[in-house]
Amino acid sequence: MSTHSQNPGTLFLVPTPLDFGMDAAPATPLDQWLPGETLATARRLTYWISENAKSTRAFLKRVESVGNLAAPLQAQHIAALPRAAHKRGDHTPEAELEAQARALLIPALQGHDIGLVSEAGMPAIADPGSSIVRAAHALGMRVVPLTGPISLMLALAASGLNGQSFAFVGYVPQEASERARRLRELEALALKSGQTQILIETPYRNSALLQSLFQTLQPGTRLAVSAALSLTQQVSRSALISEWRRHRALPDSLPLQAPCVFLLGR
């Protein structure tokens, strides 16, 4: 259709629930976590870009249980993010990454709306996908972010730490002395500037990171941890390091095998 070729489709950023990939989690109806506009858009779209086609199909199956999809599952177009887009700072030249991203957006030039999804939470936040968003802007596409759970911000709100100034710094080094040095650096920044520092870790290293935080940080620094956010077993704790050390039971109450967010500040 000629009107379509003149008006490119819209790129929707579609959040997914935070229980993704956790086998033990009961499949709570999606409308508990995703609002009406997000679900209506997910039902309407038939073109997708994602990290993993299999989990996107699983997500669409859950969307379908809330209401009919515009096209049956087998007829949905799911394209995989280029591997290089999975992390920044790799050796793929920016121009090549952009070319790959533009290629994935070709259906939009034919007038189709496209949904970008990640494995859990908001695409392009603590997750790949930003190269697709940059390419969409370069092509003159409309970009519309939709509401859903974002673990970093749920954890920040629940921490009682400064939410008027904060930074997400991703992962800290694995090697013990390097990690301690990085944690002290983040603590100094947080105490001096008042900027809350937010970090994450792969679940099987959560316990080691928590021990390292206890050992490294000063008694008067506040440490908050949120685990299994938005799930039934979710826990958020916030206390000074001196209090964490005094109450040895505190860490035991955290489901550290689930995804966690760690926050420190004053």
Next chain:
Amino acid sequence: MSTHSQNPGTLFLVPTPLDFGMDAAPATPLDQWLPGETLATARRLTYWISENAKSTRAFLKRVESVGNLAAPLQAQHIAALPRAAHKRGDHTPEAELEAQARALLIPALQGHDIGLVSEAGMPAIADPGSSIVRAAHALGMRVVPLTGPISLMLALAASGLNGQSFAFVGYVPQEASERARRLRELEALALKSGQTQILIETPYRNSALLQSLFQTLQPGTRLAVSAALSLTQQVSRSALISEWRRHRALPDSLPLQAPCVFLLGR
């Protein structure tokens, strides 16, 4: 009830829609922006802490139009955040602020769950409320953050900027030369470290901030702006400063009188 005095109530962090306070906005049904769990909790709670009792009543009226409240509007208990909690870094000693926050949580010690709400978006993020959250943790209360729209993160996802490392820095100085200095400082940090810098401004100064960004930043720096997020007229744009300068029409397409989020990085 004796069981209640032993188990304090839970503090729920209840997000509100982003159209709050915008008179022109049509009152879209809340379930478009807030998921089922958030709405069910808002319907069930009868004790609230908020910046402004009037707008909390307006919010509850909108909740009621989605489903019955556990208590009629006139029977809801709405306590106002202490003035000093409205911003950090003021002159109220931390101990006094904490005492005021604890006083507001007394109903929780009697077993009542309490909801903390802000004017728009997530409480305690780019908004007051963190002193209440800290006091709740100190009292051994459970703290549960609920899902809803968070303008900073919608804007970040829509920016195409680095979402694996980012900082929210709040407001920049109003005075022109101080503002330019601060913007150059944030740009240097973003270009050096790859950390996306996120800022906000009061709506009537959005236009001046945008001009200042155009004039101050380097041609190769990426600037993104999201305006009127989650509303019908929402717009998100992202381009290099050189492109913003070339396409004079770009800024005109932004509803700058609405709340905006500004982001810069590489």
